[in-house]
Amino acid sequence: MSVENPAELRPWAIVGGMSTGDRAAADKANVGNLAVWRIAAPADSPAAETPSGELALALFTSHETAEEYRVSHGSPVDRVMRLDEVQTLQVILAGYQQGIRYAALDPGANSARQIFVLRDVLKSAKQQMSKGS
Numbered sequence: 001m002s003v004e005n006p007a008e009l010r011p012w013a014i015v016g017g018m019s020t021g022d023r024a025a026a027d028k029a030n031v032g033n034l035a036v037w038r039i040a041a042p043a044d045s046p047a048a049e050t051p052s053g054e055l056a057l058a059l060f061t062s063h064e065t066a067e068e069y070r071v072s073h074g075s076p077v078d079r080v081m082r083l084d085e086v087q088t089l090q091v092i093l094a095g096y097q098q099g100i101r102y103a104a105l106d107p108g109a110n111s112a113r114q115i116f117v118l119r120d121v122l123k124s125a126k127q128q129m130s131k132g133s
Contacts, residue, residue: 009085011059011105012066016078034058034091035073036100037107039115056102056115057095059088065106072109089125092118 014035035058060066066080083091092103096118103121104112 009088010082011061011088012063012080012082013057013059013091014066014070014078014080016075034095035069035078037104037112039102039104039112040110054102055100056104056107056112057091057100057118058107059083059103060106061113069107089122092121096122 015033036055037058039054039056058069060069060080063080063082070078070080095103101118103116103118104114105116106113
């Protein structure tokens with residue numbers, strides 16, 4: 001999620017019903033009804049370098065990818081929606097303020113395309129806003 005590339009700040013997200021486990025995790029983290037994903041360390045990576053067990057905001061590059069995840073992990077009342085740049089930064093900030101430190105791009109059952117550190121995304125956004133002033 002690069003603030004330099006505005007297209008990356010318009011991800012798709014799953015909001016709504018969510019499965020019981022995801023809802024409890026999202027409620028505990030106070031990020032509302034946004035789907036979250038639990039990071040699992042790959043078997044071949046050192047545990048100290050991988051944020052295993054941490055929650056990550058679940059964000060998607062396409063409606064189709066989000067819909068596939070919703071069907072396999074969500075509930076019938078979940079819906080997929082596209083966030084604009086402001087909504088994305090608001091969600092990232094809210095998650096970070098509540099203790100979530102990561103976002104997972106296109107998460108699946110066992111892996112995600114990429115893991116972003118929310119602090120770094122917010123820092124980059126702040127720098128971009130300062131340049132625009």
